Amino acid sequence: MKLNNILAGAVIAAALPLSSAIAQEYNWNFQAFMPAGSDAYTAFVDFTDRVEAMSDGRIKITPLPEDSVVSGREQLDAVASGILNGQFGSIGYNAGQDPAFGVLGNFVGGYDSPWQAQAFFDEGGGLELARELYSDYNVHFVAPVFWQGESIPSTIPITSVADFAGVKIRAPEGTVGRVFAEMGASVVGLPGSELFQALSTGLIEATDYLTLGQNAQVGLHESAKYAIYPGIHSNPTLEISVNADDWAELPDDLKAIVVGATRVLSVDVMQRTYLTDQAAAARLPTEEGVTLIDWSAEERRKLREISAGVMGEYATESDMAQRIYDSQVVFMRSIGLL
Template identity: 40%
Template sequence: MKKFTSKAIVTLVAAGLMSSTVFSADFKFKFQSSDPAGVKNFELQQDWADRVEKMSGGRIDIDLLPTGAVVKHTETMDAMKLGILDGHITSTSYFAGKDPAFALLGGTVGAWSDTTQLLQFMNFGGGNELMEELYAPYGVQFIAASTTGLEAFVSKVPLNGVADLKGLKMRAPEGMVQKVFAAAGASPVNLPGSEVFTGLSKGVIDAADYTVFSTNHAQGMHDVAQHPVYPGFHSLPLIDISMSSKKWNKLPEDLREILKVASRDFSYNITNELKMADAVAVSEARANPSITIHDWSAEERMKFRAIAKTEWEKAAKASPSAEKAYKVLIEYMETSGLL
């Protein structure tokens, strides 16, 4: 039988401890994104998961999966409650069916003119507290708020203000977005995102609520719709990072703080990287004499916001949570001079 010296034993024990620290995380979580693999958003979300692992010294290991990998994007909340998923990074408005407040907070159409406005509301204006209350009954712990970028508007015809929306045939997702544009005089139609380019090129629609300027440009939207509105005036989605309350409650305080800090870093990174991508795409578009970028005045943005506010008021009547969210939102916007 081979004999080990005391020094060798100490070395073996130390190596065993080191291997358990390096290779075995204390907490392993499965998160699902609402974005597909391969897009910029998902890449930045993966960076967040990697950063959490590094900041925690390997104690947290997050397996981030693309949309639909385990459940539909609208089912991640239920999947957390059932223990199928541990968390998600997703668009808050997907859960409007659970409570209208999710739609009001997740996609407050016409509310914001810059990503900083939404994030200031969430972090310092009461938004985060609203989300914590809203998620609590479903066994979900809200961690942090983020967003993507202020969506540009794709159009084949010049749009310089609210009056130009009258009778405009435009693609818009169902729900509050369609209701707000209809109230502004447009004629919204249902059309999947995959059919926007074809719809514009064939004249089925003249404009579309689609996504950020850089993505629109990369997909050739401005080749068929040469009058984009930028910066956008209508849509800025709330993205939240949340996880199972049961799993959250088992975490020590230092790891909870790491998740919060890493999530705030992610919010800063994604909004600024997408702004930079938009700036490059805008520069390219301006160099093309066939494309005219329209930037709405502050007055026209206020007009659209006032119209949108009538729909927010209607949504606020749908549930006690929505009513509370509306009151906090309006108080913040009035204090900040946005109304």
């Protein structure tokens, strides 16, 4: 009896280090589309730390800021091909691949708050549509991430729809760029890392980029002494997504950890950008000489009408874009936005 107990103990003791030795580790590189030092990037670094802690070190993600490996618009292709294992990206940046990304990533003028957009993914079918869309690109869409409505910093005052006529503005492809173009603006495509110089030299006069606080964190207020705030145009949908082959290799418990950590990331980013926006709105006018421009309800209504027309036309350009557009319209009607 004693011998059996000794043998059983020896088997257990031998098995424990063996199981630890064969537990697979996953070392991934993820690139973000925003600069280091911004609220969202800091939260992203916390996300990578959280995943490593929750997985007991089985998943290690190295965070990389914008343009470290590829530009933001190239991140999807880099993840699909395995150059990157994953990304903290912006869905709308992929609109050149399929208009569906534009409709899913930024229903311009559609939602009043990031919580409403989050609810579309959770309760309105958005998550399922996103995963179907990304699967065609060998990428697994993990979950959406949101921040507060974006501000538009500019070197000239823009107080109305009419003021956009002739303005040189940096904006991504897809719905956002088309809405600006519909208002008469000249849309320029530039990576985020070039915006400070572009504003300083006059290459552009305004930009769609980040929230008010995050724009200040990267110094855009030093060149752009005007900012539309509260935001008028954009509650973009961000994302954590992973190469589909890498995702398939993960056991279910690690997949659940990544999904859960992404949900926490979204809450972190929403809260941090809210607090930073509030602080920036108090500080920038008094300390930095920035004029904050709050559009009237009438001008916001004009923009919403323009956006609705652009979005409806844009959605006809692919079957998936139309499906996503229809799904969002149904959801918006269900919560009283339309």
